[in-house]
Every structure is written in structure tokens, then in C-alpha cells.
Amino acid sequence: MYDALVxxxxxxxxxxxLLAGAALGTFFAVPRRLIALIMAFxxxxxxxxxxxxxxxxxxxxGGLLPTALGxxxxxxxxxAGNALLARRxxxxxxxxxxxxxxxxxxxxxxxxxxMGAVLDGVPESVVIGASLLGxxxxxxxxxxxxxxxxxxxxxxxxxxxxxxxRGRGYVFGLWGGIALLSGAAALLGxxxxxxxxxxxLAAVTAFAAGAILAMxxxxxxxxxxxxxxxxxxxxxxxxxxxxxxxxxx
Numbered sequence: 070m071y072d073a074l075v076x077x078x079x080x081x082x083x084x085x086x087l088l089a090g091a092a093l094g095t096f097f098a099v100p101r102r103l104i105a106l107i108m109a110f111x112x113x114x115x116x117x118x119x120x121x122x123x124x125x126x127x128x129x130x131g132g133l134l135p136t137a138l139g140x141x142x143x144x145x146x147x148x149a150g151n152a153l154l155a156r157r158x159x160x161x162x163x164x165x166x167x168x169x170x171x172x173x174x175x176x177x178x179x180x181x182x183x184m185g186a187v188l189d190g191v192p193e194s195v196v197i198g199a200s201l202l203g204x205x206x207x208x209x210x211x212x213x214x215x216x217x218x219x220x221x222x223x224x225x226x227x228x229x230x231x232x233x234x235r236g237r238g239y240v241f242g243l244w245g246g247i248a249l250l251s252g253a254a255a256l257l258g259x260x261x262x263x264x265x266x267x268x269x270l271a272a273v274t275a276f277a278a279g280a281i282l283a284m285x286x287x288x289x290x291x292x293x294x295x296x297x298x299x300x301x302x303x304x305x306x307x308x309x310x311x312x313x314x315x316x317x318x
Contacts (some may be wrong), residue, residue: 074262076198080255082216083197084190084248090223091244095237104225105296106304106308111218112289113308115281118214121316123196123278131271139272143279147188151287154185173234182230189222189284192277194251198258199274213315218289219307225292 093099127136158175193215227240262270291299 073198073256076259077252077256080194080197081248081252082222083193083212083219083255084251086189086216086219087223087244087251088241088248090220090225091100091227091240092223093220094117094224094227095231095240099224099228101228101296104221104228104299105293107221108225108289108298109293109297109301109304110308110311111214111221112285112293113305113310114214114312115218115285115289115308115315116305117309117312118211119278119281121313122211122214123274123281127271127275127278130274131268135272136266136275139275139280140282143192143276143281144250144283145279147192147283148287149186151185151283154188158182174303182226183243183246186226186243187250189288190247190251191254192280192284194254195258196274196277196281198255198260199262199270214312222289 094104124136124140127139152183196211197215202237223244230243231237262273265273290301290305293305297304
């Protein structure tokens, strides 16, 4: 039980970065180009963490087949859920410009954005919880990647929500709820996977990794590319190398 509580605390910490980012995006006029650059950096950090922490660990624990199947399944499930929410108005939930529809323009889009935020955040939190199984420690690169990437996600999404006419109560209620859900998902991921065999644990880790990779491509890089333009690739690689360095600490 102690490990599950610790996992929940780590998940809550990582999720709280969304709330911090939302505050920055709500109360300060952060330039869209700066948000895009930070988003590109966060994308690189996440890609490195997925590659060197999640996929590599899943492969070492369970072998190639569970890792490959889990990764493909995670990407497919995330993409299907994202496509469904996109039709209901949740497609541009991480965009800082005028992409998000207002509730008047598309009724139900607020709920779709909220569900999309859940879809984006849960895989990261489950991985944090699973990483503590067996007395292990949470990888600094993984925690750092999730935290760093969550800040620009919260900033961009909150700025877009405000542009679409959504109030501060909605913005902070949403991200506060997601932060709490992140803690709960990490706690449950640790508690429910405690007796899982290595192959099953590898598949779950790879599933989350596949979902995160699809999330980066579908929601983070489009925001970065729109305003960072040709600097996106360079800044993303800087984030990748930063996470690689964190993994060596």
C-alpha cells in the first residue's frame, strides 16, 4: 500500500504541472511562439523518455512480441479515441490560438475537451505507477518528461479555452481534476499491476508508450509546428537530449 501511495504522489506531482501551465496561460499573455517552442521541447523530452525508459524497459522485461503488440495497441486505441473526440469538438484541445470551438459553435465541445485531457493524461500516470512495482524507483527522465511536457500543454490549452470563451472556473476545474486523476491513475496502476507477470507488465508499459507517442504526434507537434515553424525540429532535439542527460543522473 505504501508503494501505491508513493506512486500516487508522483502522479499528482506530474499532473500538477498541467495546473501550473494553465495558470500561466490564463493570467499571462504568453506569446504563442514561446508556447510552441516549449511544446516542441516537451515533445522531445517525452519521445526520449518513451524510447529509453518505457519501450526499452518493456522489451527487456517481456521481450519483443509483447512490447510490439502493446505499443501498436496503445497507439491504435488512443488514435481511435482521439478521432471520436475530434468529431465532437475536442480536436484542438492543446491549441493556443483560435482553433478551439466555443460551446455556442459546437455544443458538447467542452465535454469533449475534458475527455480528451483524460485520454492524454492517463497513460503517463499509469506508467509512473507501474514503474514503482517491485520496489523500483521512478525514473527521473520519465517524471521530468511528463512534468516538463505538461507545463506547455496546460499553457496552450488554457489559452485556447480562454480564446474560445470558456471561463476560469472551467479551465482550473478541468486541469485540477486531471491533476487529481493523474495521482489516482498512478496509484491504481501500481496497486492493480502488482501481481502481473513480466510479459503482462511489459505489454501494459508498451501500451502506454504507444498511446503517448500517438498523443505527441496528434496533439503536441501540430501546436509546435504552427508557431515555431522551422525551429520545431531543433528545439525538439534539444528536449530529447535533455531527457537523455536526465536519464544518466
